[in-house]
Amino acid sequence: MAVTIRDVAALAGVHVSTVSRAMSAPHLVNAATRERVMTAARQLGYRPNRAASALTTGRTHNLGLIVADIANPFFPPLIKAAQAYAREREYHVFVADTDEDPQIEEELIGTLAKQVDGVVLVAPRLSNQSIERLSLELPFVVVNRQVKGVSAVLMDIGHGTGLAVEHLLGLGHRRLLLLAGPRGSWSSAQMERAARLALLDRDDVELVITGPNAPTETGGIAAAEGVGRSGATGVIAYNDLVAIGVIEGLTRAGVRVPEEVSVVGVDDTVAGRLNRPKLTTIVMPTPAAGRSAVDLLLQTIDGGGVSAQTSLQTSLVERESTGPAPAG
Amino acid sequence: MAVTIRDVAALAGVHVSTVSRAMSAPHLVNAATRERVMTAARQLGYRPNRAASALTTGRTHNLGLIVADIANPFFPPLIKAAQAYAREREYHVFVADTDEDPQIEEELIGTLAKQVDGVVLVAPRLSNQSIERLSLELPFVVVNRQVKGVSAVLMDIGHGTGLAVEHLLGLGHRRLLLLAGPRGSWSSAQMERAARLALLDRDDVELVITGPNAPTETGGIAAAEGVGRSGATGVIAYNDLVAIGVIEGLTRAGVRVPEEVSVVGVDDTVAGRLNRPKLTTIVMPTPAAGRSAVDLLLQTIDGGGVSAQTSLQTSLVERESTGPAPAG
DNA sequence: GTGAAAGCGCTAACAC
């Protein structure tokens, strides 16, 4: 086997407990002794076994990060940032994909529980009730979801939606279509609320909301035909993928974007930046969300369970998929 | 704390070792006893502590997966597949990002070592020598890299490159440009070799190779101006991102794709599918690679360290970024 | 300031 604390102790000529102290409570040990221990450790290439120390301390120095679909371009920047920040704080992170299945999600939490100090749940598919129950046993942070008593990182998509609505109104659009996301999606609900709110005092503007729509390009293509039927000239899609799909569907049907119909996405993924026309989209601060989630989680862990919330601002980036409403 | 094997033992009225056996070696225990144990376990919601058992068995049931950049669209499908397959086999996976930095990569391996049974290194930036040395201490599988004595999953990019060359020749292109990847990239080297090989007996065709290029859209934009200088009408880029960048750069310079210059990418990422024109690209079987890597790793772990290789076929998908060579 | 000893949750001989 690899080198253990015993080997270090032997080489340094001290007891194992002294080595342990030298590593994790240096002030409790004589400077000279500590030096000898450290030298011995370096010489042997000693690395403490985190799993072993977890057994006594109850701290694994591991985190779980559970997402619905790693391959969905929304998640990778968040995962990357979370993982990078965790590394800075000397934590490792288990990344797991639920394939949008709440049962897998719950199972994953169960099997991960003993090996982590806490879990970040990104846009979970689990019910609030389940999350509340589980959060009694393990610190959680949810991203883009609000659950009583559970720390959360929220990207203020409502604000972004308001921006998108204003943008379209400014371009002269008077008939708007909001393509909702999957049933039960928190952010979709926020978008709907915000869009309604923004139009409350505008009785010259009509808002149509359709859904649920699959959060994918295919979902967007399927939704495209509804655009024509709705008569809307301004469309806000649940996410970039859906927006890209809508544009694709519209283009196939001979409808030009943005000349005849303007489309706004959500997320600001690579996909949207690469699409032609380049997508006007609501920017979700995913890297910041990843960092904040880990930060909050570590606070929750250290702070002994007080829940907190971080709200992150969204913004609108105007590119090529939106333009002036067609005359008439 | 949570429920332990002791609680189960107490409830079932047996010794802890019997519980342990009932869980991991059921055939060694009386059917009736096992039943009682299982019932007790279920009743209490008992979950074995993997970290604790790892202490005695030496098996953590965890894997490490180290990639250069989670946010690069090449990786997520691989990560997703690896993680899903690992879950089926009752393994959890630590995912870590090195930011293309070999030092971080090595450090990560070091800190992960004690907590995993093996590590998958995807397109590592580490030197062969380092990998060989590290592989003495821990089972590894490398993806798209060949290191003596280390199991590997190879995507046969050489074959794909041959296909791309043939495709361009068939379209009448006689002056080809290969945009190499980062220095030290195994797959870039394979591509160069294959391209040269494919043109060995064609002295009517000229091949120019330039590089290294950053494996990003920006790298591609930067490379675009070299295309004009080379006089090439057919370009094979190191990956989709570079291809997209080249097209962007070319377009800005007023060069039309594919009418004047044809561009082939590598990877078949979402990005390429979404790009306009849609990218003709060499398809990398990334999900299969993720699965195979985990499979090989588990074999290596169980089999006690014999190394093996899996080679995965690549193919070419023709879309809109390639076309007949311009006359003249 | 350092050593001795007990114990975290679990497994693996070894008895019986």
Add this chain to the structure above:
DNA sequence: GTGTTAGCGCTTTCAC
């Protein structure tokens, strides 16, 4: 077939 015991690598009282 089951209980006893020791021990994995580490931390944490408790003495001295």
